[in-house]
Amino acid sequence: MAWFPLLVVALIILRLVAQLALEALNRAESRRNAAERPAAVAEVMDEPTYAKSVDYTQAKSRFASVEYVYDVTILLALLFSGALPWLWRHFDALAPGAAWSGALFLVVTMILLGLPGLPLAWWSQFRLEARFGFNKSTLGLWTTDQVKSTLLGLAIGFPLAWGLLALVGRVGPWWWVWGFALLFGFQLLMMVLYPKLILPLFNQLTPLPDGDARARLLALADRTGFQAKTIEVMDGSKRSGHSNAFFTGFGRFRRIVLFDTLMAQLTQEELEAVLAHEIGHYKCGHIPKGLALVAVLQFAAFGIVAWLANAPWFNATFGLPSGVLAPTFLLFALLGGLVTFWFTFLGNRLSRKNEYEADAFAKQAMNSAAPIIGALRKLSQKNLSNLTPHPLYSAVYYSHPTLVERERSVNQA
Numbered sequence: 001m002a003w004f005p006l007l008v009v010a011l012i013i014l015r016l017v018a019q020l021a022l023e024a025l026n027r028a029e030s031r032r033n034a035a036e037r038p039a040a041v042a043e044v045m046d047e048p049t050y051a052k053s054v055d056y057t058q059a060k061s062r063f064a065s066v067e068y069v070y071d072v073t074i075l076l077a078l079l080f081s082g083a084l085p086w087l088w089r090h091f092d093a094l095a096p097g098a099a100w101s102g103a104l105f106l107v108v109t110m111i112l113l114g115l116p117g118l119p120l121a122w123w124s125q126f127r128l129e130a131r132f133g134f135n136k137s138t139l140g141l142w143t144t145d146q147v148k149s150t151l152l153g154l155a156i157g158f159p160l161a162w163g164l165l166a167l168v169g170r171v172g173p174w175w176w177v178w179g180f181a182l183l184f185g186f187q188l189l190m191m192v193l194y195p196k197l198i199l200p201l202f203n204q205l206t207p208l209p210d211g212d213a214r215a216r217l218l219a220l221a222d223r224t225g226f227q228a229k230t231i232e233v234m235d236g237s238k239r240s241g242h243s244n245a246f247f248t249g250f251g252r253f254r255r256i257v258l259f260d261t262l263m264a265q266l267t268q269e270e271l272e273a274v275l276a277h278e279i280g281h282y283k284c285g286h287i288p289k290g291l292a293l294v295a296v297l298q299f300a301a302f303g304i305v306a307w308l309a310n311a312p313w314f315n316a317t318f319g320l321p322s323g324v325l326a327p328t329f330l331l332f333a334l335l336g337g338l339v340t341f342w343f344t345f346l347g348n349r350l351s352r353k354n355e356y357e358a359d360a361f362a363k364q365a366m367n368s369a370a371p372i373i374g375a376l377r378k379l380s381q382k383n384l385s386n387l388t389p390h391p392l393y394s395a396v397y398y399s400h401p402t403l404v405e406r407e408r409s410v411n412q413a
Helices: 003-032 047-080 083-092 099-131 139-201 212-223 260-265 268-283 286-310 325-335 337-366 370-382 391-397 403-412
Strands: 205-207 230-234 245-248 255-259
Touching: 003 047, 003 337, 003 391, 047 083, 047 099, 047 325, 083 099, 083 325, 099 139, 099 325, 139 205, 139 245, 139 286, 139 325, 212 230, 212 268, 230 260, 245 268, 255 260, 255 268, 260 268, 260 370, 268 286, 268 337, 268 370, 286 325, 286 337, 325 337, 337 370, 337 391, 337 403, 370 403
Parallel strands: 230 255
Antiparallel strands: 205 230, 245 255
16 A cells, blocks of 8 residues: 555654644733733732743743754654664564564563654753753663663563463454553552552652651541551652652552652642642542543554555555554554544543542642642742643643633632
8 A cells, every 4th residue: 555654754754844834823912911920920920030931831841842953864764765674673583483482572662662762751850840940850760760670571571471472373353452451450459559669660659657748648548438548758859859749559558649859849738739739629529430431542553554564555555464453553653642632622621620620629628729729829939830822732732721710720629
């Protein structure tokens, strides 16, 4: 099918043009509001902080545009240079047709694909983020993180990929149903194991010590019907000045995790409001709904991979053997974003709806809108959030509503 490579190139270029246009729109909107703070945000940031947030938005957007062009260049070179067939021949020669050699090809190739992005990742951390006071990492820590991530990708990804590919020869043409079950079951398992086995490899987690903060947070959890195994503080400040809070796991394995930066920035009442927001996601059913949506999408993805693996033109377009699953998985991972990009706004629209609901829950739990609004304002200030994004840009990219939108929603709830 001679038209397929042309379609792929067209989709790559079309997505790039859309990404660059969105970044240009957002920079223009930021510049338009740079001279004077809009009335809606005047109470949130003083003039020097607002000016710095505009500079941060501009710098991040320019850098993102460079990343988009760089990534497209790498992708086009990878797809049409013959690099993938060369890698396949060398890995398949280790054990022709074996599931383990296909898995090794798949995982190692994905790791290799991450290498060209390391210089840009370094620049983002040690130049862009450092320029605005957010970088707290060292070159040694950053390098160790990259090595750990690579080794974890190999240690976890290889046996998982091996298991998926081995299913083909054991369960026949419906392998993709079992493959979905294997992957989704593994993800559920990781929700329990991640905070216990993976996260401590990168960050130190310490139980929140006894005191007023712990007592108030546990009391909040009790009165909202949220039982957590423990409340832990994570040393996020060793890498970044940004702050966050989240809970992980499910059932009796739930853990509340607070960044140390968050605890330093907020009052006790505001910290309670942030935790109430996170509990709101649980109480509103966002977690099981999100898992159900992921399951549906993954099930569909596995069905598409099975179809593409049997299509004689798909792998062959890029010089890879038809009917062989490992190359199909790799190509699907590389090309899937060309389609899913255009539906990103749908996922983020649902995410923003969930954020509104969690904010409303926090207001109810605290019997006041003031604590959650105060917390959101401080987090926006400390993180130099863009308070005036272009509406189209925020619709496509923002998983959370803007501060102005959240305040308006909380006050009306």
